[in-house]
Amino acid sequence: MDAPVPALLPRTRRFGDRIGDGLLHALTAAAAALAVLIVVSIAWKVFEGARPALEKFGLGFLVHQGWNPVTNDYAALDFIFGTALTSFGAVLLAAPISIGIGLYLSELAPRGIRGVIGSLVEMLAAIPSVVLGLWGILVLGPFVAQHLGPFLADHFGWIPIFAGDPTQNGSGQLTAILVLTIMIVPITSSICRELFLSVPDDLEQGAIALGATRWEMVRDVVLQYTKGGVVAAIVLGLGRAIGEAIAVTQVIGGQTGIHTSVFATGDTLASRIAAQYQGAASDLQVAAIVYLAAILLVISLVTNFGAQLVVKRFEFQRVGGD
Amino acid sequence: MAAPSLTATGRARRRKLANRAAEAFSTLAALAAVAVLALVVGSVLLKGIHALSWEFLTATPVTFGETGGGIAQAIVGSALLIVMAAAMAIPVGVLVAIYVTEFAPSAIDRSVRLALDVLNGVPSIVIGIFVFTLLIVGHHQSALAGSVALAVIMLPLVARSTQEVLKLVPGHLREASFALGASRWRTVLGVVLPTAVGGIATGATLAVARAAGETAPLLFTTSVAPTTVSTDVREAVASIPLTIFQYAEAPDPALNEQAWAAAFVLISFVLVLSLGSRAALARSRRKLGDPR
Numbered sequence: 001m002d003a004p005v006p007a008l009l010p011r012t013r014r015f016g017d018r019i020g021d022g023l024l025h026a027l028t029a030a031a032a033a034l035a036v037l038i039v040v041s042i043a044w045k046v047f048e049g050a051r052p053a054l055e056k057f058g059l060g061f062l063v064h065q066g067w068n069p070v071t072n073d074y075a076a077l078d079f080i081f082g083t084a085l086t087s088f089g090a091v092l093l094a095a096p097i098s099i100g101i102g103l104y105l106s107e108l109a110p111r112g113i114r115g116v117i118g119s120l121v122e123m124l125a126a127i128p129s130v131v132l133g134l135w136g137i138l139v140l141g142p143f144v145a146q147h148l149g150p151f152l153a154d155h156f157g158w159i160p161i162f163a164g165d166p167t168q169n170g171s172g173q174l175t176a177i178l179v180l181t182i183m184i185v186p187i188t189s190s191i192c193r194e195l196f197l198s199v200p201d202d203l204e205q206g207a208i209a210l211g212a213t214r215w216e217m218v219r220d221v222v223l224q225y226t227k228g229g230v231v232a233a234i235v236l237g238l239g240r241a242i243g244e245a246i247a248v249t250q251v252i253g254g255q256t257g258i259h260t261s262v263f264a265t266g267d268t269l270a271s272r273i274a275a276q277y278q279g280a281a282s283d284l285q286v287a288a289i290v291y292l293a294a295i296l297l298v299i300s301l302v303t304n305f306g307a308q309l310v311v312k313r314f315e316f317q318r319v320g321g322d
Numbered sequence: 323m324a325a326p327s328l329t330a331t332g333r334a335r336r337r338k339l340a341n342r343a344a345e346a347f348s349t350l351a352a353l354a355a356v357a358v359l360a361l362v363v364g365s366v367l368l369k370g371i372h373a374l375s376w377e378f379l380t381a382t383p384v385t386f387g388e389t390g391g392g393i394a395q396a397i398v399g400s401a402l403l404i405v406m407a408a409a410m411a412i413p414v415g416v417l418v419a420i421y422v423t424e425f426a427p428s429a430i431d432r433s434v435r436l437a438l439d440v441l442n443g444v445p446s447i448v449i450g451i452f453v454f455t456l457l458i459v460g461h462h463q464s465a466l467a468g469s470v471a472l473a474v475i476m477l478p479l480v481a482r483s484t485q486e487v488l489k490l491v492p493g494h495l496r497e498a499s500f501a502l503g504a505s506r507w508r509t510v511l512g513v514v515l516p517t518a519v520g521g522i523a524t525g526a527t528l529a530v531a532r533a534a535g536e537t538a539p540l541l542f543t544t545s546v547a548p549t550t551v552s553t554d555v556r557e558a559v560a561s562i563p564l565t566i567f568q569y570a571e572a573p574d575p576a577l578n579e580q581a582w583a584a585a586f587v588l589i590s591f592v593l594v595l596s597l598g599s600r601a602a603l604a605r606s607r608r609k610l611g612d613p614r
Contacts (some may be wrong), residue, residue, distance in 0.1 A: 017508065018505075024507040024510060024511075025506075027417060028424070029421055030417075031414045031417035032418045034414060034418075035418050035434060035437050036433070036434060036436060037440050039437045039440050042441075042444060042448070046451060046452055049451070049459070097355070100347050100348040101348070101351045103348045107348075108345060109352070119600070120359055121355050122600070124359045126535075126592055127534075127589065127592070128534075128535025128536070128537070128589070129535070130563045130567050131488070131566065131589055133570065134566055134570040135362050137570055138365075138570070138582075139361075160451070165451075182362075185355055189355070196427065202390050213337050213338065213448070214341055214344075215341040215343075215345070216337065216340075216341070218344065230536075243445025244445070245445065245446070245447035245538045245541075246537045246538050246567060250571065270445060270538075273451065274538060274541055277542055277545055278545075278546075287333075293447065296445055296448050297445075299444050300448070308439070
């Protein structure tokens with residue numbers, strides 16, 4: 001059977017297809033360019049908005065104290081200290097708890113309740129920060145002032161961070177630390193769980209077969225295998241704690257000055273920005289607020305890149321080790 | 323000769339105790355997280371249910387000293403903000419994801435992903451300040467500016483979740499479509515997107531749930547709002563998160579109670595959306611053959 005063979009194949013690519021490919025490509029590329037543009041313009045606009053304050057105070061802004069709209073004199077050291085104290089405090093509490101939860105969900109929990117508890121922990125992450133802050137002022141704050149504060153002052157008062165009067169009021173750096181801990185535990189613990197689940201079973205079973213207890217297996221195999229990722233998860237949690245504005249503003253009390261006692265009120269970079277939303281007295285104050293945001297932006301970039309670097313090194317090690 | 327004792331002593335005993343202690347700590351940590359969730363949600367339910375009424379949902383605030391009143395203006399305002407933000411962020415986010423998975427050369431692909439990661443890591447208060455310097459300085463606050471800020475928060479979430487779903491679409495579906503002579507854009511619109519649409523929708527819903535609870539981006543963009551119901555996008559509108567923020571610090575206990583009720587409304591909305599979409603996401607992942 002002879003089919004007639006055309007000398008030239010007919011043109012099957014229709015006009016619509018030729019245009020459509022280019023159009024979709026251009027459209028999606030434009031969207032991607034927009035995403036990159038947003039990131040660039042965040043850095044640009046924030047530094048531009050901070051410029052009057054940058055010119056007036058220079059980098060001295062970072063190492064001086066005080067925030068005075070009357071004399072138009074602003075500086076960030078108080079808030080940098082408050083940010084460091086509250087976020088490191090929160091990470092110190094959250095890191096062991098998150099690792100514990102990650103281990104419970106990956107190694108210990110019976111199959112039936114594993115998923116349930118995992119979703120409950122994730123639900124904690126879905127609670128809006130303003131609701132957590134509301135709970136922080138009206139429920140947690142009074143509890144801290146009446147019970148937790150006095151307990152810590154009685155038993156650990158010799159440590160400088162627990163010095164001072166714990167009963168003044170419920171707002172303060174301790175309440176802020178606790179609220180931040182609650183916010184970052186779900187994030188770090190779900191990353192930890194994923195990491196721990198990624199440890200090959202034969203390594204774990206090998207350790208058990210050699211006579212290790214479950215804890216020794218976790219310490220020497222699971223944590224060794226995942227330590228880079230765990231550090232990255234904690235750094236991500238730290239970044240989240242540093243950047244949280246709303247819940248901290250609600251519970252920290254909003255005060256300038258460097259207060260080493262966790263019972264004292266204070267302020268962080270993010271919470272100082274948030275507390276100024278009702279308006280600024282002068283253009284310089286607006287610029288100073290934006291300057292605080294610029295500091296926060298730089299810190300958040302550093303922590304995010306730091307975490308990614310750790311993850312990269314960790315992946316490299318793992319590939320190299322196999 | 324006495325029978326050898328089977329209870330562990332010395333070193334073995336210490337090892338066993340350390341193991342017990344570690345297991346107990348780990349279990350307690352998990353229980354503590356669940357207990358905190360129960361405490362927070364329980365407080366909101368118990369204290370919020372008192373002030374919750376039909377009037378609370380449909381009336382606007384009363385003047386100081388009167389009792390009653392509601393948060394209708396905040397509910398309408400929040401709905402307006404979220405719908406506008408979703409209308410901006412979801413299409414752009416999906417397009418970015420399509421570009422990254424279907425078109426981009428690997429070098430550009432990496433830098434777009436990096437940009438999304440960076441954007442995701444920027445604190446929401448800084449995004450609020452960014453939109454403030456971009457749109458508010460020299461002008462006045464508006465619902466439009468607030469929704470732009472929310473959209474910037476949502477964009478990396480939508481783009482990333484869409485990307486993950488698109489990656490799960492099996493390569494042989496694309497190849498089959500190409501083999502049938504379909505062009506790339508027809509393949510993307512006719513095969514890839516329909517396969518992934520469930521996962522994309524649930525990812526977008528999660529982003530909406532996240533944006534609905536955000537307060538920080540709204541502080542500098544749409545916080546000085548009237549107490550009447552308004553849908554004018556050129557003017558500032560009230561919102562549920564900001565209402566909670568303001569009422570929580572009010573000295574009036576009646577307003578504190580309203581803050582709890584507003585938190586009840588917000589938390590129900592957010593938890594229903596995020597739990598529902600998480601379940602749907604798990605299902606669509608399984609359908610696409612992802613073992614997770």
